[in-house]
Amino acid sequence: MIGLALNDIFKIGIGPSSSHTMGPMHAAHHFIGSLSPELLTKPLAVEVTLHGSLAATGDGHGTPGAITAGLAGFHYETVTLSDIHAMWQSATTLGQLSLESGAQLRFNPEQHLYRDTVPLSNHPNGMTFSASLEGNVVAETRYFSVGGGMVEDQHGHTLATSAMQTRGGPFPYASMNELVDWCTRENLSIAQVQAANEHLSLQLEHDAMSATLWSVMSDCIDRGLAAQGELPGGLHVKRRAGALWNRLLNNSQGDKAPANAAQRAMVYAMAVNEENAAGGRLVTAPTNGAAGIVPAVLKAHLDEHQLNEAGVNRHVSVFLRTATAIGGLFKMNASISGAEVGCQGEVGAAASMAAAGLTAALGGNPRQIENAAEIAVEHCLGLTCDPIGGLVQVPCIERNGMGAVKAIAASDLALAGDGQFMISLDQVIETVRETGRDMDSRYKETARGGLAIHGLKIPVTAVEC
Ligand code: SF4
Structure with a gap:
């Protein structure tokens, strides 16, 4: 194995759900793109079946609209809410998409989108797309939304999310141990191994993709700090990030970096996750539900250093590429889906990625980076997914704040150490997988256990992380 690419882990998209909004849109977009140009000149009729969790919970979280926009050729990276509304209007009134x-497709989501709540064996989030010509099926493909907006086809292959592929990279690895071995043998950092596997320059200050991702992350934090009011969904949860930020500013001496890094990171993370809950634009890191931790810790780090433009670019690249390597290990060897392993695979993985990224940006060696990553996730083991009302708000928003604080503490501990530690990151990731397998399904995105049953007495709709 060769690891995952930067924008397999970090994808620009929209809230509130990476698995229920972004993944289905990506699958629909891929299905249409897989049809031959000749077929697309014919009057094709499209039908879609949602299986398992997507059938049971997708309606409340925009899955039908996302699929409609995806069939019309929109992608989550650039789609807007008004695009989705316009496509929905066209499909439901005219019964077709242009x-x-x-080309014209016959598709009305109110008639041609079916729901089968029995999950397919591969994954809880399944979809079947078919295209017919004069009543005969001419193409049929099954997809699975496996977390973080990532989609696999029926053969278990992950659909490409970018032109930058890691296939054929020079330093294949399937574990942290193998990754650190490459670093030692080639005298490279983890971020450089990651860049080399994407066939990019090792001069990380010229990393355009990381700079683009950081710009979207940073904008999302700023919007979250500026916004006020109540989040949608019926829980009447008020946005708090802006008020918390003003409190830090009021207690400061006019510093660029008021309070300490952990306090700032906690507020930044909550700002991102409030934006996610409101359907705003953000970067999965590695999922929407856990999207606050990596940008929060990165911004808190940048606040404290007087860096010129090249320095900012280098720190951002080192941070995000190191975090990508760690996130890829979670994806390959456990899961980043709350439906499979609970929140330990989302907030736990994000805290681990952020701890690794911060340690790398602060000059830690590969073993210290591994140590930081394993400390951060070790103390998230067993973390369940049980959000109230099925909305990614309570406890998810605060949980991202706590995850950011944990990542900073883990990095501190690792940098104070000598790179010797008892439990390896590979062992902790294996424990995430095994603990997730043993976890009762009530605690894995079903909203049937844990905090979810102690919340406000509103109807449970869905979990949409
Ligand atoms: S509790 Fe569930 S929905 Fe909330 S952040 Fe964790 S995995 Fe996502």
Whole structure:
């Protein structure tokens, strides 16, 4: 194995759900793209079946609209809410979608989108797309939304999310141990191994993709700090990040970096997750529900250093590429889906990624980076997924704040150590997988146990992380 690419882990998209909004849109977009140009000149009729969790919970979280926009050729990276509304309007009133190529698809989500709540064996979030010509099926493909907006086909292959692929990279690894071995043998950092596997320059200050991701992350934090009011969904949860930020500013001496890094990171993380709950634009890190931790810890780190533009670019690249390597190990060897392993695979993985990224940006060696990553996730083991009302608000928003604080503490501990430690990151990731397998399904995105049953007495709709 060769690890995952930067924008397999970090994808620009929209809230509130990476598995229920972004993944289905990506699958629909891929299905249409897989049809031959000749077929698309014909009057094709499309039908879609949602299986398992997507059938049971997708309606409340925009899955039908996301699939409609995806079939019309929109992608989560650039789609807007008004695009989704316009496509929905067209499909439900005219019964068809017009593609950019001029092709017309017969598809009305109110008639041609079916729900089968029995999950397929591969994964709880399944979808089947079919295209017919004069009543005969001419193409049929099954997809699975496996977390973080990532989609696999029926053969278990992950759909490409970018032109930058890691296939054929020079330093294949399937574990942290193998990754650190490459670093030692080639005298490279983890971020450089990651860049080399994506066929990129090792001069990380020229990393355009990391700079783009950071710009979207940073904008999301700023919007979250500026916004006020109540989040949608019926829980009447008030946004708090802006008020918390003003409290830090009021207690400061006019510093650029008021309070300490952990306090700032906690507020930044909550700002991102409030934006996610409101359907705003953000970067999965590695999922929407856990999207606050990595940008929060990165911003808190940048606040404290007087860096020029090249320095900011280098720190951002080192941070995000190191975090990508760690996130890829979670994806390959456990899961980043709350439906599979609970929140330990989302907030736990994000805290681990952020701890590793921060340690790398602060100059830690590969073993110290591994130590930081394993400390952060070790203390998230067994973390269940049980949000109230099925909305990614309570406890998710605060949980991201806590995850950011944990990541900073883990990095501190690792940098104070000598790179010797008892439990390896590979062992902790294996424990995430085994603990997730043993975890009762009530605690894995079903909203049937834990905090979810002690919340306000509103109807449970869905979990949408
Ligand atoms: S509790 Fe569940 S929905 Fe909330 S952040 Fe964790 S995995 Fe996502």
